[in-house]
Amino acid sequence: MFAQVIVDVPAKQTNRPFDYIVPPELRTWVGIGSRVGVPFGPRTLQGFVVGLAEATSMDASKLKKIEQVLDLMPPLNPELVQLARWMSRTYICHEITALQAMIPGALKAKYEKRITVAEHNGINGGDDPHGAPGQAMLLPESPEEQAILAFVRQKGSVTTDMMLSRFPGAGPLLKRLLEQGKLAWEQTVKDRLNAKKLLVVEPAADAGTLVSASGRLPAGAKRQKELLLFFAEHPEPVPLAELTDKLGVGAGTVKSVAEKGWLAVKEREVFRDPYAGKAFARTAPLPLTEQQRGVLKPIAETLDRRDHRVFLLHGVTGSGKTEVYLQAIQTCLDQGREAIVLVPEISLTPQMVERFKGRFGDAVAVMHSRLSQGERYDEWRKIGLKRVKVVIGARSAIFAPFENLGLVIIDEEHEASYKQEESPKYHARDVAIERAARQGAVVVLGSATPSLESYAKSVSGKAGRDGEDASSYTLLTMSERVEGRPLPEVHVVDLREELKAGNRSMFSRGLYEAIERRLRRNEQTVLLLNRRGYSTFVMCRSCGHVVQCPHCDISLTYHQVSRTMRCHYCGLSQPEPKTCPSCESEHIRYFGTGTQRVEEELGKLFPGIRVIRMDVDTTSEKGAHEKLLSRFRSKQADVLLGTQMVAKGLDFPDVTLVGVIAADTVLHLPDFRAAEKTFQLLTQVAGRAGRHKLPGEVFIQTYTPDHYSIVTASGHNYEAFLDSELEMRRQRGYPPYCELVLITLSHEQVPLLVRAGESFASRLKQGWERLRPKAAGGGQTEEPYFEVYGPVASPIPRIKDRYRFQCMIKYRGNVDVSALLAETAAAFDETVRKDKLQISIDVNPQVLM
Template sequence: MPKGGSPLHAGLYESALLPLEEESGPSTVYAQVIVDVPAKQTNRPFDYVVPDELKTWIGVGSRVGVPFGPRILQGFVIGLSERTDMEASKLKKIEQVLDLMPPLNPELVQLANWMSRTYVCHEITALQAMIPGALKAKYEKMIAVAEDGGRVRQNRTGAGGGQAVMFAGSAEDDAIVEFVRQKTAVSTEAMLSRFPAAGPLLKRMLEQGTLVEVQTVKDRLQAKKMLYVEPALEAEELLAQSRSLPSNAKRQKELLIYFSENPEPAPLAELSEKLGIGAGTMKGLAEKGWLTIKEREVFRDPYEGRKFDRTSPLPLTEQQRNALDPISEALDKKEHNVFLLHGVTGSGKTEVYLQAIQKCLDQGREAIVLVPEISLTPQMVERFKGRFGDAVAVMHSRLSQGERYDEWRKIGLKRVKVVIGARSAVFAPFADLGLIIIDEEHESSYKQEESPKYHARDVAIQRASRHGAAVVLGSATPSLESFSKTVNRRSDYEDGGGSQYRLLTMADRVEGRPLPAVHIVDLREELKEGNRSMFSRGLYKAIEERLHKKEQTVLLLNRRGYSTFVMCRSCGYVVQCPHCDISLTYHQVSRTMRCHYCGLSQPEPKTCPSCDSEHIRYFGTGTQRVEEELGKLFPGIRVIRMDVDTTSEKGAHERLLTRFRNKQADVLLGTQMVAKGLDFPDVTLVGVIAADTVLHLPDFRAAEKTFQLLTQVAGRAGRHKLPGEVFIQTYTPDHYSIVTASRHDYKAFLDSELEMRRERGYPPYCELALITFSHEQVPLLVRAGESFVARLKDCWQRSRNKAETGLAHSPVQPSYFEVYGPVASPIPRIKDRYRFQCMVKYRVGVDVSGMLTETAAAFDETVRQEKLQISIDVNPQVLM
C-alpha cells in the first residue's frame, strides 16, 4: 500500500493498477504537480521527487499530498519525467498518494489545461471541477513527533545564569511519543481518546517542541463496507457438517444447507433478514471454520431496489433513420463529427439517441449523455436503464456524496459504458469515448456560472475531438450559435474558426401526430372585459374541461414564490434586500420574505417599515399564489407544484413526477423545470400563465429564451393519442418570439432574431466576454474598472501592431474588437458588494482569453490587498 492510500480501496483497484514503467530501475522520477493554492503565482506546476515506493502508484491524473511551505496540500500530477530544470537536491518528495488509481486520465488533464486557457481560470480550478465533491481534499491538523527524535526538552538555569537545554521525559511522555511515532501522525481527538487526561501534558509537549502540529490531506469520504458471508467448505462437506450438528442446532443446520445450495457470498444483514437467522449463529459457524465472514466494499446505488423493465429498440420512422444513418457512419469511421439534431417536440429524438449509443457500445466504446435539468433525469434514467441495464451510471447534484463517488469509480473501473447526467457528467473519466449526446443543447444551464465558467457543449466537442468521437446536439429549438454553425447554413460572421456542424432534421412527430393547437391570449383584452383573474377565460374553461375528462394539465409560471414584491400602497415603499439591490420575494407557506440572490430570509412585515401604514400589499404572481388560486377556482383539484422550494430534498423530482404519471394529480404546476423533456400520455393541455417574465429582461437573448421556453412547454401537450391544446397568456401578443412559437415556426423566429442580432452586433455575429468587478467601495471599483479597460485596450493594440508587422507582405485578416464600459451592472449590489461590468465584443480569431489573462495578472496585487473581485466570463449566457 502507498503511504496515504486507504486499505478500503485495495481489493477493488488491485487488478486495475499498472506500474509507472515496466522496469522502473534506479533512475529518479520527477512529477509535475499543480498544487491546490488559488494564488496567481502558483498557477503553474511544481516539480517533486517521486519516492521509489510510490512509483508504481503514481500516474498522470493522480491526486497526491505534497509539502508546500509548512503545509501538506493536495495536488494533481500533470506530468512525469526523468529530468528537471530545478536543482534536484532542493526538490521535496511527494508525501501521499490519495487514490490507488488516478481519478483523472491524461486526456482530462490536457483538457483542464485547455479550459484554463480558454475560460481564464487557474488550472487547479479546472481540475477540481472535473472530480466529484467527495474527492476534493479536506485538510486536517495532526500531531507528529519532532524531527529530533522526540526527546522532551527541559530548560534549566546553568551556573552562569543562562539557560541550559537538556532532554528528559516521564513514562507518560514516552508513551505519548511512542503512540504518535507508530501512527506517523495523529489527530488531537484520537490522542485525547487514547490519553483522556493528557490535555495539559500534550500542550506542554507542543510548546517544548517534542511534538509538532502538521497539516495533512484526508479524503472527505471512504468506500462503503459491508459484511459478507460465504461458505468455507464444498457443498458436500457443508451437508456432512450439518448432519453432525446436534438436533437442537436447527438454525445452524438451515444455514449450512442454504449455503450448500447457494454458494455465492451474501450480505450478512440481507441474509439474516431473509432467513430469520441472527448474526450470532453465522459468527458461530465462522468460528468453526465452516463459513467465512469478510468485510467487502460495496457500491452505493442511488437506484437500489428499483427495477427497470428491459426494452428493445423500436422501429424507426424514415426521419429517424435519416438522422441515425450519418451518426452511425461517423461511429463506423471513428471520425470526429458534430451533428445538430433539430427535431420537433415528440419527433422521437430519444430513440435515435438510444440506437446510436447501442451502435457505439457494439464497437466497444463508451458514451456520455447530458441532460440540462435534474427534473429530466428520472425519465431519462428509466429509458436508459431499461435499454442498457447496469451498464449505465448516473451523475447529478442530487445524489449523495457517496453515491456520486461510487458512480465515478464505476466509470474508472470500466464497470459501466454509459453515463447520463447533468453538466459535470461531461468529465466522466472514460478512456475510449465514441459518442457524446447533449439533449436540449440550447439550455443555458449547460454553462457553469462559477469558475471555471465553462460551457458543457464546448467542452464536449473538445473532448470528442481528442477521441475521434461523434457529438450529437439535440433540440427542438437549437441555440442561434449552434444553428449558425451548420454547414447547411453559411453564417456571415464566420472567419474560418470553430467546428462546423452537420444539420439533421426531424420535422414531424412520431406516427404523424399533430403539434398542439396554440392560442395566444391578450391579457390586456381580458382586463378590458373585467377579468382580473390570473387565468384567462379560455384557459379557465380548458382546465375545467380537462378535469371533467380526467385528462391532465401542465401550467408554467417561470417565477417561484407567492408574489414578486411587497409594496406599501400609502407611500410606495418596496421591501428591498438590505444587502442586494433587488426586491424581496414573498413566500406564503413560510410567511417569509426572501432574497433569491444572497439567501436572506426575514418575516413578512405587518406594517410599512417606512411610514408604519398597514396598507401592505403583495404584487406580482408566483407559483405558490397560482397553486392557491387553483384551489379556490376548482375545489378538490389536485395540484403538484414543482419549483426550487418543493424539490430541494433528495429524490423530490422523481417522487413528484411519479405521482403525476400515476395520475395522482390533475395539474403539474411549475417553473421552467416542467417545460422540457417530460412525456406524459394524458397531458392534453398546457397553460403559460405569463409569457413575458423573461421577454423584458436586459438580455439580448431574452427573445430567444422566450421562444425556446414557449415552444418546449407547448411540446408537452398531445404527445400520444390524445390531441393537445396550448394557451399562452401575454401582455405583448404581437412580439415575434410569441407569434412564431405559437406557430411552431423555428425558421421564422430564426430569421427575425438573426436580423436583430446582425443590426446590434450580437452573437452569432461576434463573440462576447463579460468582466464583472465587485468591491465594497464604489470609488475603488470605478478606478479598477477603468484601469482594467485601459490595459485591455492597450493589450489589444500591441497585439494588433504585432500582427500587422508580421504580415507586412500579406493581407491582414479582418478582425473586430470593442470594449464597452465599465458601467454599473443591472443588479448593482449583491451581498453588500457593489458591481460594475464591461463587455468585450470580438470576432473568432482574436485571442481574447490570452489578453484577458495578461490584463487580469496586472491586478493580482490589488485583488489580494484591496479584496477586489474580478470575474471573467467568456461567452456568457447571463449578462445580469
C-alpha cells in the same frame, strides 16, 4: 522518477507544475492524473500529477518527495489532464481549478490539521533535553503542560477536538504551547469519502461437507444446521445483514459456525447504487420513421469511420429524438466505444434513466448533483473500472474518465444550464466538442429550438464567424412528430383585453374553461410560471416602500408556506413584515405572482383539484423530482405546476393542455437573448401537450401578444423567429455575429472599484493596440474587430454587500482574447490579494445580470 504536480494553492504560480520525487514504493501507484499529497512549505496539500519524467531540470537534492497517493487508480486520465490545460487557457482560470471541476465532490480532498509534539522538544523521541544549548526553555513548566505533552506523544497526533475533550478549558494553554514551539501543527490530506465495505458470508467447504457437518451438530444447534444446509443449496456469497434477516439467525450464530471453519465472513467492497431495488423493464429498439432513419444514417456512418464531426439535430417536440440517441449509442457500443449523454435539468434525469437503463441495463452510470456524495463517488469509480459504457448526467458528466469515447449527445443543447456560472466558467457544449475532437468522437446536439450560435454554424451563409468553417456543424432535421401526430393548437391570450372585460384573475377565460374541460375528461394539464415563491415583491401601500435585501440591490420574494421573505441571490431569509419597515403602516401588499400563489388560486377556483407543484422549494430533497413526476405519471394529480423545469423533456400520454401563466417574465430582462429564451421556453412547454394519441391545446397569456418571439412560438415557426432575431443581432452586433466576454469586478468600496474598472478597461485597450497588427495578418478576409464597453454598474449593482461593475468585450476575427485577458488579469493579482478585489471573467456569457 520525478512527477510534475499542479498544487492546490490559490496563488498565481499554480499554473506551473512543481517537481517532486516519486519514492520507489509509490511508483506503481503514481500516474498522470493521480491525486497526491505533497509537502508545500509547512503544509501538506493536494495536487494532481500532470507529468512524469526520469530526469528533472531542478536540483534533485532540493526536491521533496510525494508523501501519499490518494487513489489506487488515477481519477483522471492523461486526456482529461490535457483538456484541463485547454480549459485553463480558454476560460482564464487556474489549472488546478479546471482539474478540481472534473472530479466529483467526494474526490475533492479536505485538509485535516492535527497537533503533534514539536520535533526539537526533548520529550519527543527520547533525546536528552539538556543536550543542546537553548533547549531548556522547551521543558514542561507545569504538571498541566506535562500532561498535555505526554498525551499528544502517546497518541502521535490529535485533533483540537480530541485535545479539548480530554483537557476541557485548556484552550489558552494549548495556544501558548503552540506559540512556544513545544507543540506543532501537522496538516494532512484526507479524502472526504471511502469505499463502502460490507460483511458477506460464504461457504468455506463444498456442499457435501456442509451437509455432513450439519448432521454432526448437537440437536440443540438448530440455527447452525439451518445455516449449513442453506449454504449447501446456495453457495454464492450473501451479505451478513441480508442473511440474518432472511433466516432469522443472529450474527453470533454465524460467527460460531465460521469459527468451526465451515463458513467464512469476509469484508467486501460494494458500490452504492442510487437505483438499488428499482427494476427497469428491458426494451428493444423501436421501428424508426423515415425522418429518424434519415438522421441516424449519417451519424452511424461517421461513427463507423471513427471521424470527429458535430451534428445539430433540429427535431420538433415529439419527433423521436431520444430513440435516435438510443440507436446511435448502440452503434457506438457495438464498436467497443463509450458514450456520454448530457441533459440540462435534474427533472429530466428520471425519465432518461428509465429509458436508457431499460435499453442498456447496468452498462449505464448516472451523474448528477442530487445523488449522495457516496453514490457519485461509486458511479465515478465504475467508469474508471470500465464497468459501464454509458454515462447520463448534467454538465459535469462531460468529464467522465472514459478512454475510448465514441459519442457525446447533448440533449436540449440550447439550455443555459450547460454554462457553469462559477470558475471555471465553461460551457459543456464547447468542452464536449473539444474533447470529442481529441478522441475522434461524434457529437450530437439535439433541440427543438437550437441556440442561434449552433444553428448559424450549421447553415451556410447564416452568420458564420471569421476563422470558423460553417460546415463543421452538419444540420439534421426532423420536422414531423412520430406517427404524424399534429403539433398542438396554440391560443395567444392578450391579458390587456382580459382586464378590459373585467377579468382580474390570473387565469384568462379561455384557460379557465380549458382546465375545466380536462377535469371533466380526466385528462391532465401542465401550467408554467417561471417564477417561484408566492409574490414577486412586498410593498407598502401607504408610502410605496418595497422590502429589499439589505445585502443586495434586489427586492425580497415572499414565500407563503414558510411565511418568509427570501433573497434569491444571497440566501437571506427573514419573517414576513406585519408593518412597513419605513413608515410602520399596516397596509402591506404582496405584488406579482409566484408558483405558490397559482397553486392557492387553483384550489379556490377548482375545489378538489389535485396539484403537484415543482420548483426549487419543493424539489430540494433527494429523489423529489422522481417522486413528484411518478405521482403525476400515475395520475395522482390533475395539474403539474412549475417553473421552467416542467417545460422540457417530459413525456406524459394524458397531458392535453399546457398553460403559460405569464409569457413576459423573461422577455423584458436586460439581456440580448431575452427574445430567444422566451421563444425557446414557450416552444418547449407547448411541446408537452398532445404527444400521444390525444390532441393537445396550449394557452399563452401575455401583455405583449404582438412580439415576434410570441407570434412565432405560437405558430411553431422556428425559421421565422430565426430570421427576425438574426436581423436584430446583426444590427446590434451580438452573437452569432461576434463573440462576447463579460468582466465583472466587485469590492466593498465604490471608489476603489471604479478605479480598478477603468484601469482594467484601459489595459485591455492598450493590449489590443499591441496585438492589432498581428491580428490583421494571416490572410484574413475581414478586418478583426475588438471593442471594450464600460466599466458601468452591473444590472444588479450590489450582491452580498459587494458593489459590482462590469466591462463587456465584443470581438470577432483573429483575436487571441484569451491571452489578452490572462495578461490583463495577471497585472491585477497584487490588487486582488492586497485589497480583496474580485475579478470574474466570463467567456461567451449566458447571463449578463
